[in-house]
Amino acid sequence: MSEFICIVCPRGCRLQVDKNNKVTGNFCKRGEVYGIQEATNPTRVVTSTVRITNSELVRLPVMTSRPIPKNKIFAVMEAIQNITVPAPVQMREVILENVCDLGVNIIATRNAPLKEEV
Amino acid sequence: MKTVDIVVIGGGSAGLAAAISAYDQGIKNILVLEKEPYLGGILLQCIHNGFGLHHFKEELTGPEYAFRYTEELQKRNIDYRLNTMVMDISSDLTLHYANTEEGYVFIQAKAIICATGCSERTRGAINIPGDRPAGILTAGLAQKYMNIDGYQIGKKVFILGSGDIGLIMARRMRLEGADVLGVAEIMPYSNGLNRNLVQCLFDYQIPLYLSHTIKKIIGKTRVEKIVIAKVDEQFQFIEGTEETFEIDTLLLSVGLIPSNPILEKLGVNIHPRTKGPIVDDNLQTSIPGIFACGNSLHVHDLVDFVSEEGAQAGKAAALFVKNQLKTHPPLKVENGKGVSYVLPQYLKSRDTEQFEIRFRVNKPYQNVTLIVKQQNLVIKKMRKAFLFPAEMEVITGKFCDLMENGPVTVEVEDE
Numbered sequence: 170m171s172e173f174i175c176i177v178c179p180r181g182c183r184l185q186v187d188k189n190n191k192v193t194g195n196f197c198k199r200g201e202v203y204g205i206q207e208a209t210n211p212t213r214v215v216t217s218t219v220r221i222t223n224s225e226l227v228r229l230p231v232m233t234s235r236p237i238p239k240n241k242i243f244a245v246m247e248a249i250q251n252i253t254v255p256a257p258v259q260m261r262e263v264i265l266e267n268v269c270d271l272g273v274n275i276i277a278t279r280n281a282p283l284k285e286e287v
Numbered sequence: 288m289k290t291v292d293i294v295v296i297g298g299g300s301a302g303l304a305a306a307i308s309a310y311d312q313g314i315k316n317i318l319v320l321e322k323e324p325y326l327g328g329i330l331l332q333c334i335h336n337g338f339g340l341h342h343f344k345e346e347l348t349g350p351e352y353a354f355r356y357t358e359e360l361q362k363r364n365i366d367y368r369l370n371t372m373v374m375d376i377s378s379d380l381t382l383h384y385a386n387t388e389e390g391y392v393f394i395q396a397k398a399i400i401c402a403t404g405c406s407e408r409t410r411g412a413i414n415i416p417g418d419r420p421a422g423i424l425t426a427g428l429a430q431k432y433m434n435i436d437g438y439q440i441g442k443k444v445f446i447l448g449s450g451d452i453g454l455i456m457a458r459r460m461r462l463e464g465a466d467v468l469g470v471a472e473i474m475p476y477s478n479g480l481n482r483n484l485v486q487c488l489f490d491y492q493i494p495l496y497l498s499h500t501i502k503k504i505i506g507k508t509r510v511e512k513i514v515i516a517k518v519d520e521q522f523q524f525i526e527g528t529e530e531t532f533e534i535d536t537l538l539l540s541v542g543l544i545p546s547n548p549i550l551e552k553l554g555v556n557i558h559p560r561t562k563g564p565i566v567d568d569n570l571q572t573s574i575p576g577i578f579a580c581g582n583s584l585h586v587h588d589l590v591d592f593v594s595e596e597g598a599q600a601g602k603a604a605a606l607f608v609k610n611q612l613k614t615h616p617p618l619k620v621e622n623g624k625g626v627s628y629v630l631p632q633y634l635k636s637r638d639t640e641q642f643e644i645r646f647r648v649n650k651p652y653q654n655v656t657l658i659v660k661q662q663n664l665v666i667k668k669m670r671k672a673f674l675f676p677a678e679m680e681v682i683t684g685k686f687c688d689l690m691e692n693g694p695v696t697v698e699v700e701d702e
Contacts, residue, residue, distance in 0.1 A: 174489070176482040180673050196672075213486065216335045216348055217462060218434055225324075228437040230334040230350050239490065246462050260354060278334065279350040 173207045175200045212236035216278070217249045219264060224256035224281045231264055234274040244269045256281045292316040292608050293601075294382055294396040296373050296549075299328020300590050301581020302402035303356035304597030305604070309400070310363045312605030318394070319360070319367035320384055326360070326367065327353030328404060330590065332431045335455055337482070341591035352590060376553050380576050398576045398604040401550055401564070402597060405543040405582040407452075413541050415447075417504030420511070426452040426540040430459070439463060441536025445513055446470040447501055449477040449484075451588065451677075453540025458487035467491070468532050471499040471515050473522060476651055478677050480588065501537075502529060510537050543586045550577070560628040561585040567633040568642060569603035569612060570596070578604045585630055585645075588679055613637075618689065623660065623698025625649055627676070634686075634695065643683050646697050648674045656700040659684050662693040674699065 175182040177199045184194045184204040192204035206212075214236050218228035231252075237245055248268050258264070258281040265275040292314045295302045298321030306319050325331060330338070333349030340346060343355065360367070371386040380396045407425035422441060424432075430452065432438045444465050446453045449472035461467045470488060475498045477484055488495055498518055505512040517528035545563035547555070556565045556573040563584040564572040571578050580600035581593045606612040617633040627649040634642050644659070652674040659667040659682060667684045674680060682697060689695065 174481055174485050176485050179481060179675055179678055181481040213490070214336050214346075215462070218334060218437065220437075228434060230348060230434065232334075232336060232348055242462070242490075260351065278348040279331070280354070 171208050173204060175203050177203050211239040213239055213242060215242055215245050215249075217246060219249060219252040219254060219275075221258065221281055222253060222255045223284050224258075225284050226256075226279070226281045229254060229258060229264075229281050230278045231275050232278050233268065234263075234276050237268075237271050237273055241269055241271060245271070245275075249275060257283045288381070288393050288395050290316075290395045290397070291318045292396070293318075293398045293400060293604050294394065295319045295400045295402060295601075297321065297328065297402035297404060297581070297583070298323075298326040298367060298369075299402060299404055299581065300330055300353070300356065300593045301404070301583070301597035301600075302328070302400070303353075303360055304594040305400045305402055305578075305580055305601035306365050306367075307356065307359050307363065308598035308601030309605040310365055310601075312602050312609075314605040314608055317365050319365060320371045320373055321367060321369050322372050324369050326357045326369070329427070332427075332434045333455075334434050335459075338590050341589065342594055349590075356594070373549060376549050376577070378553060378574055396576075397608045398578065400578045400580065400600050400604050401547065401572075401583055402579075402581045402600075403546050403549075403583040405586050406546045407539070408542040408544060410539060413539075415501050415504055417501075417513075418506050418510075420504070420506035420509050422506065422510035422535055423504070423537045423539070426450070426456045426538045429456055429536075429538050433459060433463070439465075441465060441534075443468065443534045444536045444538060445515075445532050445534045446538045446540060448472065448540035448542070449474075449479050449495060450540040450542065451479045451483050453538060454479045454483040454487040456538055456540070457493050458491060461491045461493065465536075467493050468534060469494045469496055469515075471496040471501065473498065473500040473518060476675075480677060504537070509535060511535075513537060543582065545583045545585060547579075547583055550579070553577075558628070558632060560622075561630065565632045566630070567614070567617060567635040568631045569607075569614070569636055570600040570631065571603060571607070571612075576604075576607060578607075585628070588677060592679060616692075618692070619694040620644055621694045621696045622646065623658075623696040625652065625655075625699030625701070626697050629697050634689075637686050640685060640687075641683050642686055642689075643681055644695075644697055645679055645681050647679055648676055648699060651675050652699055652701075657682055658698050658700050660696045660698065661690055664690075666695070 173184045186208035192201040216232040221229040330349035330353035338352040375383040502516045503514040564579045578600045580596045614635045629646045657669040
């Protein structure tokens, strides 16, 4: 039996999910879907920043292109911390392919043009 | 002196939406003034995702949400200035601003939209006793240091206040390798969204101490320890519940206050509860031609509603410039039982069929009825399964149901 707080809406139902993926404590159908997802394969989008060179920006914000398994968050963070990218970078550009062999890319979430020469 | 139809103060989520909306109403001579070296405001330091679910029907990060709006602004060739501070406004709508390229500039506006955002409450605002060492900072400032400037702020962190920024920063610092020892909240319930409680605290086993606050801060040059303790219903410390944490950083997420120094100086009427200007349903302040929107009007929890409010102010300001803004004798809007504030504070337009009142409740409620009343007559009733102070609510009604005079009140009817 696992317990979760449902985040589908502000009501915040306390969900119980048993071994057979039977959900109780949910007010609506969406809570059941959420409960099963959290009990069987919880995933999260990871957002962070990476080092960037030749840009007005000091840090480039990035994210995983899709949600990744919750237990891989710290492995993905370690990979992100080792990245340095040179400007220019376009928003949505792939910064690192197939991070931790998860089939997910790390992508930029902001444009970073080249630093203007003075 | 140069004349501009509409000056928008602040190039964040509210200001951008206001400028775009005013332009789309046919006012092309607009100037946006932004103090930071970039447009987008606080969104750019909010690198997490979850923005735009209402407005764009997808989950964006802060910088992406900001980009959607800056792109729209640039498509319309709306003029803007960065690194620019507004120094003064007069009631005849002349405005002084300064930047390093143009120096000190005077311009005449036909309407001004204030979208200056809010500021964080600091340690001084809540009077925490103890030493005054380094390492104590507000959560939003820490977020900027970390996500924009790239600093590691600390390694052993405690967070006071369960507001959303505090929760987001708990996760952010944990992901960057810090030890986040806990979050203390003086109220018996969390002030953050459920989603943030789950995904920022519970995911990382960060404890949440409800009905707890800081009793003492200890540290010579940098913060070394804090003592937290449980409080009773009167927020008095309960003896024997003290707990000590060794930390090097304390983040404060203890509330936001609308920031309106220029409007206050000008004498615009400020509401004691929202701390923002008193406005009518056109978002016009007590000085004709000055409009307010976004977090400088009242603190929002979702940026989508900030954009919506910005667009509303932009439209109204455009109508004002075109001399088409109709006003009727004002009807006062008041907060009744269970409601901590309402917005707007006056209904004046009656151009539209519907009126809309935004409000917050004073504590969590379940299975209650919301009532809009005028002169003790019920105008509208609405059942609500749950209401939370952390979530702004909206109730609408029809102007044709209202009487000529008497304040309109919104209240929560207990069972």
